[in-house]
Amino acid sequence: MMDSLYVAWHYISFYKIRTLILVACITLIGGLPLMLELILDESEQQLRSRALSTPLILGAKGSALDLVMNTLYYTDAVPEMITLSAAREVADTDLAQPIHLYARFKARGFPIVGTTIDYFEFRDFQLAHGRPFVMLGECVIGHELARKLGLGVGDTIVSSPETVFDLAGIYPLKMNIVGMLTKTHSPDDRAVFVDIKTAWVIQGLGHGHEDVARIKDQSVIISRDEKTVTANAKLFQYTEITSDNVDSFHFHGDQANYPITAVIVVSNDTKSGTLLRGRYVDNKNYQIFPPKEIIDDLLESIFRIKAIIDTVIVIVGFATLLAIIFIFSLSLRMRRQEMQTIFKLGSQRLTMVYLVGAEIAIILIFSGVVIVGLLGMVSVYVPEIARTVVLN
């Protein structure tokens, strides 16, 4: 048998391209469904675990899927905005604790999540380094973001403008990193957490500037009376919040009308949750639901697509299998002279079977190794792949 393997090995290594084509075909048939299964399992696990740990979501009427995906996974599709008053309304019912979220902005491609410190408790965040945010302009970063950008406590991260060419739009805000989370294996690993007010500062709803009452450059002042000083656009606005200028930051108007993307509603008990949902049944502005319902629908769609993909793979696999059999039979035809020589030399019939069998075995083993290697590689990156493919 060793001699058959030796001869077979020389044959397949001599005809490298033919061998590579066969290995690629077998890898495709064997590896693709397994890799797909791995990615879908991971996606399902990611989607379900996050949805199950979030009892209710309240948001604007509209796409429930966008609302769930943005609230749970901080995806790019931002749902219709609601105001902070929605969270206060929930709190006023005494049936649940609201945790508001504002997941709209990005910093170097990673989502900025404006929330309160209650969210840390709700998600059971553990800090690997530093402390939670307490001051305007401070942030806590996820583990993966820290690793990818090489950032840590004491560094800063700048928010990205929504549109590069919008001069009148949102200015970048330099935020101080005061904490870093331990790995959570969830979208939180890739997020920048800030106080909701910091998110509003990023949006321009809150700002800090020189004290107009003490300003020396009079060209900045448009008008001045006993109660009000009006300045023009020349007035310097701070793009970084420091302990020196933090007191100058302020918000105009009622914060109850400031935007948020969603409210996570942590009901006191099941009955409270049911009662609360009942109160919003006829509400024209808001919708409230358990995210599990939406995720179950989404998974159903994904698995329906998977069933189609599986069918396609089976058909392609069958066609590839036929191609492999065709290649092998063609190869045997082309090797008739060689087989004749072996026969003339005095080889037994079984030896020829061993030779061809050894070639098939080596190619199958080689393909198996490639499949295992690919699966190993995919399994390392599967959380990221699942997030990229399914969640985006």
Next chain:
Amino acid sequence: MINIQSLDFRYPGSDFHLSINNFTIAAGEKVAVIGPSGSGKTTLLNLIAGIIAPRAGSIHVGEAQVDQLNDSQRRSFRITNIGFVFQDFELLEYLSVLDNILHPYRISKALKLDQSVRQRAVQLAKQMSISDKLKRSVGKLSQGERQRVAICRAMLTNPDLILADEATGNLDPNNKAHILELLFKSVEDNQATLLAVTHDHELLPNFDRVIDFQTFYGDRAS
């Protein structure tokens, strides 16, 4: 060494007919077979080697009656007792020179590949002046070198009988004489019997005996 009596052979579906009443070669003899194309020279070699079986008659090679052996026995007999040098060399492109020489040992359980066999392969390659090319692919050898590899392969099992089917047919005149010289030396060193089919009449004086198919087997119809 070889004794053929009342042999009758026909290819199925062909009007080719080989009939031999009496054909004998003594051990150690170097015999050339000549004759026009299609006269049955290669068929005779194949019958002696047990590659094909006769319809009637007997073929004795040494102690064995080849025509009485079954297919499996004929294969074992061939690989252990007969060295075959083919006209087109029939080497395997994907194997090195050494692996081609050792190939009979890799395809038969009747032969055991050990260190002594490897040493003998190297020794034969030295005798054939190809020892410096043992690791080279046969695809990179000249015609003459390829034929030497084929002779080494045929000689490796120390066969009692060497069958050579136009072993020098593809070679230039200089190479022909040299290869034949090497083949003869190898046969003598191994005290083997040589039966060679050839078209080269200038090589015939080197043989102990020449059999012309047309002259001696006139009763054969073809």
